[in-house]
Amino acid sequence: MQQTNLEYHKKELPKKLEQTGWIIFGAGVILAVLGFALDQHRALLNYLMAYMFILSIGIGSLLLIALEYVGGADWSVPIRRVVEFLAAIIILLPLLVLPLVLNIHDIFHWAHDEAVNTDTLLKGKSPYLNITFFIIRVFAILAIWGLFYYLLIRNSNAQDKTHDQFLTKKNIILSAIFIPVFAITITLTSVDWLMSLEPHWFSTIFGVYFFASSVVASLAAVTLFVVKLKENGYLHPKLVDDHLFSLGALQFAFINFWAYIAFSQYLLIWYANLPEENFWFLHRWQHGWEFLSLLLIVTHFIVPYAALLSQPAKMDPKRLKFISIWILCAHFIDIYWLVMPNFEGYYFSLIDLVVPLLVIGVIILIFNYRSKKSNLVPIGDPKLQKGLDFRVP
């Protein structure tokens, strides 16, 4: 154990990264403000997409940490810090959500009293879908996530200094509590922010759908960061391609899971063909949206599936880097596909660039900020050596 610690020397991330982060973030903010002046509704929707994108990566990463503890995984210990840095997004969320909360009326149809009063369906849903309860839910969920993030990370950081094995045990218990809480909160979040954009719609699998895409996205972000950091020697020198294989295999698995859930949702609605369900897909098959729907199938399933199918492909850093960026783009299409067809026909606007700029900017900045405060390898974790020894059969 002592030897392992000596092999890792912390290397600060380059200054350039922080500068790039600020530039991209600044450009995103300027574009968002400009967009808000030009087309308030579209700018808000874009901001919502950016928020959901950031949220999905943050909460997906926190789930990956919890899964490592609960599953007793060894291989992911050497790269856990990268996941933790991405999960740090969660502490920013209460701040990022404010512009949305202040403009609920401009985003959600159900937030208008006159619309609810003339609509039996919305009236029936109003005990859940009303502004007060909505705001309570949003902040309560963010507080719960923040609490779990804080406790898990505090233990993990403390371990770097104390090498206390008991902290791992504490985190295992915390993670076991977090996973059911996560299941409920991610469902509520996806229903609140994405599904209620079309408040007349019914789909009980929607929470699982958003869970699948958020895990896919956070795995892609983690893989991208791990490959980049490993290439430039910021991670433990004993980290090998076998660790990348596990990341690639998980990505492959969750790409399949996403497709399975997405198809299940479509198949049941297509089969039953009930008017209160099928219109949601019909909107996505009209006015130019059909091309985006097909693009989603190709980019979010067919291409990554084929690219990650063989064993050597799952541990090839070049391919993983490419496919991670590809999947993040596909995730953008996914969120775009969930949000925009609820409102208008397909057309591209420059305001749409707000999403990638804000997302990339925020992620780079928070990652850089967190990397200054702790090691990029959890040197105190008792399972680190075992994790480094991990090899694919």
Next chain:
Amino acid sequence: MKRTNELFAIAATFNSPNDIINAAKSIAEAGYKNFDINTPYPVHGMDKAMQLKPSKLGYITLTFGLSGAVFALLFMWWTMSIDYPQIIGGKPFFALPAFIPVTFEVTVLLATLSTVIGLLTFIFGFPHNKHSLHDTNYMKKVSADKFGAVIYADDSMFSQTNINELFTTLKAESIEFIYHNEKESYPIFEPKFLTFLLAVALVTSGGTYFILNKLLFMEPFSWMAYQDKTNAQEKSDFFADQYGMRQKVEGTVARGYMPYPYMGQVNPPQTLANPFLPTKENLKLGQAKYLTFCSPCHGNFADGDSRMNGQFPNPPTLHSTRARDFSDGMIYHIITNGQNVMPSYAAQITREERWAIVNYVRVLQRAKNAKDSDIELIQKGLINAAN
């Protein structure tokens, strides 16, 4: 098992997974090609230590998986939308979303089966029940708690002393010389084998008899047979008249059904006329239905010369003057109502088909009694006789 004096392999066992990884590395680095490692559970990192090339098995899986997908899709496309199209739930004949689960299942099925069968046949050389490693101490140890390495005698670098030395330097727990199995024959008419066959036959047939004739009539397996529903012809306590099968509501007509009001009468009214023109399609339909329902008695060309002739009240020819003088309505009436021993065909042949048969009978009658003018027309080529 009897062994020959010919050396098959030299085997060594080791105590820990680290030792076996180390041993595998050393053996591969020493240049041996034909060697193997046996462990009680998968040891990670072994492929690399043995310098194995990636297995070719994946290509079999991929090929069969893809052919499963193609086969399933083509099969469903042909059966569901080409050969026997049926409207199911208002969906299109080629309902891709409904086909995807089946395609997926067939893909997975063929991929897994081909992987297992490919593994057994190409890699294990199945059935390989005379492998010389069987029934050795070495195999017993590596099936329990030891990790084994074995170098086969047909390796080009094989040398007893070198290998012995190599295993000793690697601190092997034990070294074993394994000799070839003597060839054994397995006679078919061995009493043991025959008894076994007999026992299998008895158990299988007895079990089948018990399940099909006894077990399925016991509770709860019999629940499927006795259900709380009304079968055809059964009495029902639900309705006041106790008829399980319901009559249709008085004064209603089924969709697409045209009632025939002259049933039981000897002659239909003069006004009953053929509503269908003898077009080519109509005559083709009439021909098909005539050959199906009428020709068994009246003969293929309506001569009354079918195989029924002589064993039955002779079916009449339709070329008699009487039959040729029938009105279209009369022939239709006979088909619908029946005549003498000829039963009614109203249940078997639809209204349109019956009228088509009438048209076709007219064609046959005209052909047997053609006028000179008809023959002239054919000679001029105005009528194509083949049609």
